[in-house]
Amino acid sequence: MLILFLKTFSLFGYLNKTKVEQLSNLFRKNNCNTFVKQFYKLILLIINKLIIFNGLTDLDLLHFEQLKKEVQAQYLKEYTPSHDDISKWKGIDIIYFQEDLRKKAKGNISEKSFYTYFKNSPVTKLPRIDMLNLLSIYAGYDSWYEFKKQHLFAGELLQQDEEINEEEIQELENFTYSSPELQKEDHNAEKAVRKQPENPDLQKSSSENQTLNSKATITSSSSPTVVSQEKNFFRKNAWIMVTAVLVTISGVLGFKDELFSKNYTFCFTDADRGVNVINTLEIKVIKENESPMLYKIKPGECFEYSTKDKILKMQISAPFYETLDVNRNLETAPDKEMIELKPDDYKMAVNYFSVKDANGNPELLKQKRKQLENLISDHAIIYQVYDNATYGIETLDKQKYITLVTTPTTSLKNLSVIEMKKDKGKIVSIKFKIASTNENKQ
Structure with a gap:
C-alpha cells in the first residue's frame, strides 16, 4: 500500500520513478530501518514540491512584494513614468520598463505577466523562478535566493535540506516552474507585444500613447488564465494531501513492526x-x-x-x-x-512405570516397583500438585511416590507428569498431577 502511494505521486511527476523502484526493493528485502529512512526522505521531497507548486509559502509572497518595490525604485532612478506606483503603470510605461529590463537583466517578461503580478497587489501566487531571478538581477541582486537571503524576516531561516541533493533540487525547480501552459501563455503574450507597430515619436506624447493602448491593455488583462484540471485539483487539495502524507508517516513509524x-x-x-x-x-x-x-x-x-x-x-x-x-x-x-x-529414556521409563496398570498382579507390581527403585534417586524431590486452594502442593519422598503409583487404583489413569529432572543417570525431581474425574473428561 505504501509503495502504491508513492507510485501514484511518481505518475504526477512528484517523484523519480527510479527512486520509487529502489524503495520497493528495500521493502521486498525486509530492510526495515533503511526503508523507513528513505521513505521519510521521499515524503519530505513530496511536501516540498506540494508547497512550492501551490505557491503557499506566505513568506515568499511577502518577499515578492518587497522585490516589486525595489524593482519600482530601480526604474524610478532613471525614468519618469506616468505614476510612481508600479501597479498603476499603463501601456507605454510597461513598454519602456520591458526595454530597460532587457538592457540591464538580459531578459524579458510578457505584458500578461506584468498585469498578473504587478497590477494585482498583493499577489496570491509566485511567478516562475526564471522571472523571479530576472527581476532580482534587475534590482541589483545575483538571484532570487540572494534577494531573499538579504531580506530575511524576524525568525526566518532559508531551509536547505541536507538530505535532498542538488539533482533533486534541480528536478524540483524544473517541475515547479516549467509548466507548459504558463510558458505558452507568456510566449503568446510576448508575440502580441512584438507585433505592436513601433512609433518613433513615443516619447513626444506619452499621454496619447497611453490612451491609444488602453483598449489593448484592458483586453490583455481580462483574458482568462488557462489552468489545467490537474493543477486545479492539486491546488485545492494540497493540504489534504500533505495531511495524508503525515498520517502515512505516523502509520509507518507506529506499525513498522507489523509491516515488516x-x-x-x-x-x-x-x-x-x-x-x-x-x-x-x-x-x-x-x-x-x-x-x-x-x-x-x-x-x-x-x-x-x-x-x-x-x-x-x-x-x-x-x-x-x-x-x-x-x-x-x-x-x-x-x-x-x-x-x-530427542526423548529422554529415563523420563519416559519413569512415566511408563508410574502410570502402567499392573491389574493387581503381584509379579507385575513387584517388577514395577523394582524398575522405579532403579530409575529414581534416593534423594529425589517429588511434588504432587493439587488444583484446590487447600493443599496447593505436597512433597513426597521416593518411597511414598513408589507406593502411590504401585497401589492399584483407577486414579493412576489420570496421572500426568508436569516436570521431570535427571542428574547422573537418576531422576532427581518429579512434579506430577492427578486430575479429577471431571477435569479428565473435559
Missing part, C-alpha cells in the same frame, strides 16, 4: 518414533538484553512466531524430552520447519 514482520511456523516431532510429541512444550524465545518470552504449546500443535529480526534463539523443553537450544538465521530459514525432539 514475517511469520514462521515450527512443528515438533519425536525423533525416535516419528510421531507428535506427547507433552506440552515450553518455548523460551531469547533476545539480547531482554528477558526471555515464554510460550506454551499443547501436544500436536505448532509454534507460530512473527518477527522482523534476522536471528531467532529458542530453548525448547518438555517433561519427557531433552532440552533443545535452537539458533536460526531467519534470512535463509524456511517459513515452516519441523524440529525433532
Whole structure:
C-alpha cells in the first residue's frame, strides 16, 4: 500500500520513478530501518514540491512584494513614468520598463505577466523562478535566493535540506516552474507585444500613447488564465494531501513492526518414533538484553512466531524430552520447519512405570516397583500438585511416590507428569498431577 502511494505521486511527476523502484526493493528485502529512512526522505521531497507548486509559502509572497518595490525604485532612478506606483503603470510605461529590463537583466517578461503580478497587489501566487531571478538581477541582486537571503524576516531561516541533493533540487525547480501552459501563455503574450507597430515619436506624447493602448491593455488583462484540471485539483487539495502524507508517516513509524514482520511456523516431532510429541512444550524465545518470552504449546500443535529480526534463539523443553537450544538465521530459514525432539529414556521409563496398570498382579507390581527403585534417586524431590486452594502442593519422598503409583487404583489413569529432572543417570525431581474425574473428561 505504501509503495502504491508513492507510485501514484511518481505518475504526477512528484517523484523519480527510479527512486520509487529502489524503495520497493528495500521493502521486498525486509530492510526495515533503511526503508523507513528513505521513505521519510521521499515524503519530505513530496511536501516540498506540494508547497512550492501551490505557491503557499506566505513568506515568499511577502518577499515578492518587497522585490516589486525595489524593482519600482530601480526604474524610478532613471525614468519618469506616468505614476510612481508600479501597479498603476499603463501601456507605454510597461513598454519602456520591458526595454530597460532587457538592457540591464538580459531578459524579458510578457505584458500578461506584468498585469498578473504587478497590477494585482498583493499577489496570491509566485511567478516562475526564471522571472523571479530576472527581476532580482534587475534590482541589483545575483538571484532570487540572494534577494531573499538579504531580506530575511524576524525568525526566518532559508531551509536547505541536507538530505535532498542538488539533482533533486534541480528536478524540483524544473517541475515547479516549467509548466507548459504558463510558458505558452507568456510566449503568446510576448508575440502580441512584438507585433505592436513601433512609433518613433513615443516619447513626444506619452499621454496619447497611453490612451491609444488602453483598449489593448484592458483586453490583455481580462483574458482568462488557462489552468489545467490537474493543477486545479492539486491546488485545492494540497493540504489534504500533505495531511495524508503525515498520517502515512505516523502509520509507518507506529506499525513498522507489523509491516515488516514475517511469520514462521515450527512443528515438533519425536525423533525416535516419528510421531507428535506427547507433552506440552515450553518455548523460551531469547533476545539480547531482554528477558526471555515464554510460550506454551499443547501436544500436536505448532509454534507460530512473527518477527522482523534476522536471528531467532529458542530453548525448547518438555517433561519427557531433552532440552533443545535452537539458533536460526531467519534470512535463509524456511517459513515452516519441523524440529525433532530427542526423548529422554529415563523420563519416559519413569512415566511408563508410574502410570502402567499392573491389574493387581503381584509379579507385575513387584517388577514395577523394582524398575522405579532403579530409575529414581534416593534423594529425589517429588511434588504432587493439587488444583484446590487447600493443599496447593505436597512433597513426597521416593518411597511414598513408589507406593502411590504401585497401589492399584483407577486414579493412576489420570496421572500426568508436569516436570521431570535427571542428574547422573537418576531422576532427581518429579512434579506430577492427578486430575479429577471431571477435569479428565473435559
